[in-house]
Amino acid sequence: MVQVFSKASLQPEQARNIAPRARCGLLPEGHHLSQSIEITPQLVAEHGLKPDEYERILKLIGRAPSITELGIFSAMWNEHCSYKSSRLHLRKLPTKAPWVIQGPGENAGVIDIGDGQACVFKMESHNHPSFIEPYQGAATGVGGILRDVFTMGARPIACLNLLRFGSPDHPKTRHLVSGVVAGIGGYGNSFGVPTVGGSVNFHTRYDGNILVNAMAVGLAKTDEIFYAKATGVGRPIVYLGSKTGRDGIHGATMASASFEADAEEKRPTVQVGDPFSEKLLLEACLEIMAKGCVIAIQDMGAAGLTSSAVEMGAKGGLGIELDLDKVPCREEGMSAYEMMLSESQERMLMVLDPAKEKEAEAIFVKWGLDFAVIGKTTDTKRFVIKHKGKIEADLPIMELGDEAPLYDRPHVPTPKKPVIEGASVKPPKSNADALVHLIGTPDLCSKRWVWEQYDHLILGNSVQQPGGDAGVVRIGDGPKGLAMTTDVSQRYCEADPVEGGKQAVAEAWRNLTATGALPLALTDNLNFGNPEKPEYMGQLVGCLEGIGDAARALDFPIVSGNVSLYNETQGRGILPTPSIGGVGVIADVTQSASVAFKKAGQQIILIGETQGWLGQSVYLRDVCGREEGAPPPVDLVAERRNGDFVRALITARRVDAVHDLSDGGLAVALAEMAMAGKIGAKITCDLGAQPHATLFGEDQARYLLSASADEASKILADAKAKGVPAAVIGTTGGDALELPGEKPVVIATLDRAHEGWLPAYMAGQA
Amino acid sequence: MKAVVVLFPGSNREGDAVRALEMATGKKPQIVWHAETELPAGTDLVLLPGGFSYGDYLRCGAIAGRAAIMDAVRAHAARGGLVLGICNGFQILCEGGLLPGVLMRNKDLRFICKMQHLRVERADTDFTRAYTKNQIIKVAIAHGEGNYEADDETIKRLEGDGRVAFRYCDAQGVVGGLANPNGSTNDIAGIYSDKLNVLGMMPHPENLIDPLVGGIDGAGLFKSLVAA
Numbered sequence: 001m002v003q004v005f006s007k008a009s010l011q012p013e014q015a016r017n018i019a020p021r022a023r024c025g026l027l028p029e030g031h032h033l034s035q036s037i038e039i040t041p042q043l044v045a046e047h048g049l050k051p052d053e054y055e056r057i058l059k060l061i062g063r064a065p066s067i068t069e070l071g072i073f074s075a076m077w078n079e080h081c082s083y084k085s086s087r088l089h090l091r092k093l094p095t096k097a098p099w100v101i102q103g104p105g106e107n108a109g110v111i112d113i114g115d116g117q118a119c120v121f122k123m124e125s126h127n128h129p130s131f132i133e134p135y136q137g138a139a140t141g142v143g144g145i146l147r148d149v150f151t152m153g154a155r156p157i158a159c160l161n162l163l164r165f166g167s168p169d170h171p172k173t174r175h176l177v178s179g180v181v182a183g184i185g186g187y188g189n190s191f192g193v194p195t196v197g198g199s200v201n202f203h204t205r206y207d208g209n210i211l212v213n214a215m216a217v218g219l220a221k222t223d224e225i226f227y228a229k230a231t232g233v234g235r236p237i238v239y240l241g242s243k244t245g246r247d248g249i250h251g252a253t254m255a256s257a258s259f260e261a262d263a264e265e266k267r268p269t270v271q272v273g274d275p276f277s278e279k280l281l282l283e284a285c286l287e288i289m290a291k292g293c294v295i296a297i298q299d300m301g302a303a304g305l306t307s308s309a310v311e312m313g314a315k316g317g318l319g320i321e322l323d324l325d326k327v328p329c330r331e332e333g334m335s336a337y338e339m340m341l342s343e344s345q346e347r348m349l350m351v352l353d354p355a356k357e358k359e360a361e362a363i364f365v366k367w368g369l370d371f372a373v374i375g376k377t378t379d380t381k382r383f384v385i386k387h388k389g390k391i392e393a394d395l396p397i398m399e400l401g402d403e404a405p406l407y408d409r410p411h412v413p414t415p416k417k418p419v420i421e422g423a424s425v426k427p428p429k430s431n432a433d434a435l436v437h438l439i440g441t442p443d444l445c446s447k448r449w450v451w452e453q454y455d456h457l458i459l460g461n462s463v464q465q466p467g468g469d470a471g472v473v474r475i476g477d478g479p480k481g482l483a484m485t486t487d488v489s490q491r492y493c494e495a496d497p498v499e500g501g502k503q504a505v506a507e508a509w510r511n512l513t514a515t516g517a518l519p520l521a522l523t524d525n526l527n528f529g530n531p532e533k534p535e536y537m538g539q540l541v542g543c544l545e546g547i548g549d550a551a552r553a554l555d556f557p558i559v560s561g562n563v564s565l566y567n568e569t570q571g572r573g574i575l576p577t578p579s580i581g582g583v584g585v586i587a588d589v590t591q592s593a594s595v596a597f598k599k600a601g602q603q604i605i606l607i608g609e610t611q612g613w614l615g616q617s618v619y620l621r622d623v624c625g626r627e628e629g630a631p632p633p634v635d636l637v638a639e640r641r642n643g644d645f646v647r648a649l650i651t652a653r654r655v656d657a658v659h660d661l662s663d664g665g666l667a668v669a670l671a672e673m674a675m676a677g678k679i680g681a682k683i684t685c686d687l688g689a690q691p692h693a694t695l696f697g698e699d700q701a702r703y704l705l706s707a708s709a710d711e712a713s714k715i716l717a718d719a720k721a722k723g724v725p726a727a728v729i730g731t732t733g734g735d736a737l738e739l740p741g742e743k744p745v746v747i748a749t750l751d752r753a754h755e756g757w758l759p760a761y762m763a764g765q766a
Numbered sequence: 767m768k769a770v771v772v773l774f775p776g777s778n779r780e781g782d783a784v785r786a787l788e789m790a791t792g793k794k795p796q797i798v799w800h801a802e803t804e805l806p807a808g809t810d811l812v813l814l815p816g817g818f819s820y821g822d823y824l825r826c827g828a829i830a831g832r833a834a835i836m837d838a839v840r841a842h843a844a845r846g847g848l849v850l851g852i853c854n855g856f857q858i859l860c861e862g863g864l865l866p867g868v869l870m871r872n873k874d875l876r877f878i879c880k881m882q883h884l885r886v887e888r889a890d891t892d893f894t895r896a897y898t899k900n901q902i903i904k905v906a907i908a909h910g911e912g913n914y915e916a917d918d919e920t921i922k923r924l925e926g927d928g929r930v931a932f933r934y935c936d937a938q939g940v941v942g943g944l945a946n947p948n949g950s951t952n953d954i955a956g957i958y959s960d961k962l963n964v965l966g967m968m969p970h971p972e973n974l975i976d977p978l979v980g981g982i983d984g985a986g987l988f989k990s991l992v993a994a
Contacts, residue, residue: 182876182877185877186877189818189877189879189908189910190776190778190818190821190822191778192778192779192817274821275818275821276775276776276818276820276821276822276823277821279775279776279778279818280775280776367775368775451879452878452879453876453877453878453879454877455879455908456879457879457906457908457970457973457980458778458779458782458816458908458973459781459782460781460782460785460972460973460975460976460979461979462979462980463978463979474978474979589978590978
């Protein structure tokens with residue numbers, strides 16, 4: 001198994017013990033490469049490089065690499081930076097649409113939202129660091145994604161996240177939830193961006209490998225987007241932000257290895273976040289961008305200085321020469337190797353317009369930020385690193401990225417699971433009791449305990465707060481707004497990756513639609529197990545097929561993303577979890593809809609077809625104790641037709657409450673609408689032969705709406721004309737939810753069940 | 767009403783404060799950088815906004831309380847000028863010696879962001895005339911260190927002199943118990959200086975000025991200031 005480069009092997013003592021047997025190869029004339037450490041097969045393995053990958057390096061540069069060069073290759077060619085296992089399959093995803101300004105390949109995706117405005121967004125994982133050191137791991141995950149967004153010239157306006165923890169019974173889970181939530185809040189709250197949405201689930205398959213996926217959304221002008229591509233030869237390269245320390249060395253390599261029992265020992269590879277510095281960096285960067293000082297800019301994220309500098313040069317077809325003696329360092333005696341691989345946070349690399357250098361400097365000084373000219377662009381297309389008078393690396397810059405290994409890994413499709421008929425699933429003694437139980441389970445309970453630790457109100461534009469279908473954020477003084485969501489149903493993906501992949505995209509699209517937004521584009525964060533195992537690779541390939549199908553059918557292209565593989569502990573992979581972050585636009589936020597029932601006496605309309613699909617439902621899992629069957633199939637034509645119909649009703653202000661149906665089906669959605677509005681409902685429709693399947697089945701492409709009686713009959717007629725299944729199923733009112741043939745459940749009882757579990761669990765009482 | 771908003775490195779609710787003041791006064795308030803030593807001529811109101819000044823890695827507000835601009839703010843207050851500190855601004859006022867007491871970590875040691883009811887303790891100050899005495903208002907809170915503490919003597923003096931501006935309460939106006947989100951002594955959410963011209967408060971009235979975004983119960987404070 002791949003091992004992370006241990007801290008001990010970086011010590012100079014050890015380096016001195018190795019006889020300097022430099023094997024000089026084909027260096028350009030006049031160059032003397034520093035080669036004090038012999039590259040042994042063990043050293044290569046410790047860098048996460050396979051023997052054939054090392055052969056590739058030898059062939060590419062025609063000689064043995066120096067230790068610094070080996071570190072650079074390991075940083076550029078690991079899974080996290082090179083996408084070597086996923087690239088082949090990612091290429092099949094739809095990434096284009098007339099409104100897409102920038103698809104995958106930059107720091108974040110960019111879409112046109114009209115009026116000269118662009119929305120810049122991306123989601124990224126920080127899974128392994130967050131397991132080792134939950135507060136800092138999660139905090140720096142938020143910091144990294146915020147930096148990706150403002151590097152492109154956008155001011156962040158909202159954050160979201162998607163969290164997956166192990167079983168609540170696992171001894172570490174409480175500690176991880178507490179640390180991750182505090183870390184996300186600690187960073188975002190201080191930086192000053194509202195966290196408006198997210199998703200939190202628990203499952204034993206995440207016991208030793210939690211998921212922390214952070215998403216940031218920013219706003220820019222369409223004609224003022226900034227890119228990494230450097231232009232012009234001989235231009236100074238400026239380093240801005242926090243000083244470089246020894247933290248996070250090999251973070252990207254860690255992200256590309258599986259966890260064994262020694263995860264704790266990897267704590268030194270986790271970075272420490274400083275949201276204050278990041279806030280200063282944001283303000284300084286936006287200020288120099290507005291003044292026209294910036295030619296190219298790239299944040300130092302995974303693989304730090306290495307990846308950012310290579311990116312700048314390679315995209316611009318230029319060489320880069322860095323003088324590491326100029327890099328602001330936090331610690332003394334740092335080696336070239338350490339500086340090139342440090343993942344110290346809150347740092348930026350940029351090429352400035354020489355004519356405006358003084359202006360930029362004044363801004364850096366005003367914000368109290370460290371900066372230094374640490375190198376220059378060249379016409380050699382080589383990546384040259386100098387330190388203390390020696391050349392520590394001299395590599396062909398284009399090939400560092402372009403020639404990264406590309407694997408067509410063997411993959412086997414997941415065997416299909418049998419369809420489970422509703423009649424074969426035991427009904428509960430009482431559907432009402434089953435509902436109360438379900439809304440208090442770890443996955444379906446209220447996550448208030450989590451999102452109240454996030455500042456979701458700062459900036460004063462949060463039209464819809466966490467807890468609904470999607471966050472809705474007004475843009476400036478309006479009336480336009482953005483809806484945003486994160487979602488995935490990993491149990492569907494495990495049972496059938498293709499349908500599960502489709503469903504994840506469809507559900508994100510539905511979440512946005514339920515607010516009245518027009519879904520525009522998505523970012524994906526693909527969290528999977530070890531791609532070298534054909535069954536896990538098969539999950540990745542299957543999910544990507546489903547994601548691609550749904551994205552095409554719903555005109556919902558992928559504009560950015562992140563791949564996190566090797567999510568496994570002691571040989572067992574996590575549930576396949578392709579997180580989808582979706583963004584949609586609302587022309588007038590005063591027309592957006594929310595889940596809360598607004599008044600009594602309204603008709604409740606169910607849109608979409610209900611067959612009572614219980615396979616892989618939370619009812620089957622959390623009431624019957626069975627994680628079985630095929631997941632609900634996704635009919636993308638029906639999704640689109642039903643969703644477009646609902647959105648038009650919201651925009652025309654014909655409905656007053658809207659909720660999409662997902663986990664827990666019809667009954668759970670009704671309970672959520674009643675609790676949010678503090679208004680009950682009486683359901684009067686016929687539940688058919690299998691009432692529990694009708695109430696808890698998770699058939700897709702469905703929504704609940706409420707409207708006046710007059711309006712409801714018109715809506716039914718319109719639905720009929722458009723071929724959209726629609727039926728009135730009951731009426732709002734009272735202080736209880738009354739299901740057919742069941743005792744009424746008062747909202748206070750629903751609230752207690754829904755709000756109770758998480759705070760009690762975190763207090764050690766559940 | 768000429769209002770200015772002081773900007774410290776790490777302030778992050780200055781935009782929200784600017785928006786609330788602009789809505790109330792009809793003009794954008796001037797932003798004053800922390801390193802300045804003087805306030806603009808004719809300043810009536812100085813607002814210290816929310817955020818994490820200097821990262822709040824030391825005691826919240828401790829460094830900002832000693833920033834260059836604070837001498838000018840203290841002089842302005844001594845002349846009877848109006849000063850409003852919200853959230854981090856309140857912490858800065860305490861650390862800067864303009865208000866007594868200190869903001870400790872919330873009793874459950876977690877950051878908390880939610881809608882919170884407050885009781886307006888008096889409606890005869892320049893900050894609260896648009897409200898009525900004992901009115902219950904709903905505003906936002908968003909802080910990790912909002913637990914107001916002071917020695918018994920100080921609390922007695924604040925209470926005796928009517929210097930408690932707002933108290934945390936529930937929707938019916940009942941104080942204490944679960945209605946107190948952070949453990950503050952006597953449910954104190956905000957206090958005045960002895961001359962009632964300086965107000966520090968943890969809640970965010972500047973985020974409650976719009977019916978579309980949570981409500982308008984915070985607008986009264988800014989309306990009061992404009993009329994002052």
